[in-house]
Amino acid sequence: MSKLILFNKPYNVLSQFSDNKNTSGNSRETLKDYIPIPAVYPAGRLDRDSEGLLLLTDDGQLQNKIANPKNKMSKTYWVQVEGKPSDTDLQKLREGIELKDGMTLPAKAKQIEEPDQLWPRNPPVRYRKTIPDTWVEITIKEGRNRQVRRMTAAIGYPTLRLIRYRIGSWTIDGIKPKQYLELVL
Numbered sequence: 001m002s003k004l005i006l007f008n009k010p011y012n013v014l015s016q017f018s019d020n021k022n023t024s025g026n027s028r029e030t031l032k033d034y035i036p037i038p039a040v041y042p043a044g045r046l047d048r049d050s051e052g053l054l055l056l057t058d059d060g061q062l063q064n065k066i067a068n069p070k071n072k073m074s075k076t077y078w079v080q081v082e083g084k085p086s087d088t089d090l091q092k093l094r095e096g097i098e099l100k101d102g103m104t105l106p107a108k109a110k111q112i113e114e115p116d117q118l119w120p121r122n123p124p125v126r127y128r129k130t131i132p133d134t135w136v137e138i139t140i141k142e143g144r145n146r147q148v149r150r151m152t153a154a155i156g157y158p159t160l161r162l163i164r165y166r167i168g169s170w171t172i173d174g175i176k177p178k179q180y181l182e183l184v185l
Contacts, residue, residue: 002059
């Protein structure tokens with residue numbers, strides 16, 4: 001039997017259990033501040049400045065199935081962008097977009113209302129009174145470094161807030177920030 005932990009990672013938390021690259025002398029929050037379960041490891045990463053679903057497991061095969069880009073497990077993100085992208089802008093994401101490290105696979109992308117289950121971010125997102133913001137749902141099947149942020153920037157709409165909502169069939173539904181759900185598979 002394998003353990004699978006669904007963690008709703010808050011903003012500014014590292015997706016690892018130790019902070020071995022911190023040279024500032026200030027301690028940064030890591031998974032050990034929230035997950036007291038021994039011998040589980042992240043299946044993939046979520047940037048420190050991103051929030052939402054992070055999966056952890058004690059099963060190496062499951063970890064590989066989730067994290068390995070060759071398996072193309074889909075991931076859905078709620079993305080708050082600066083500005084108001086048109087459907088033509090989002091179509092570029094649907095067709096695949098050229099980034100510095102090559103063409104992305106086609107993504108699913110649509111404008112959405114602000115998610116109902118959204119929580120306040122600490123610290124809050126900086127807004128500009130003269131520029132509107134929009135929520136977009138983006139689903140990808142690859143996981144390059146900061147890919148969603150680079151994709152929205154490439155079409156002219158910088159990401160203000162990024163929340164991973166879903167990986168495969170697992171979601172953050174019912175899991176509050178800083179909390180986790182433990183499943184036995």
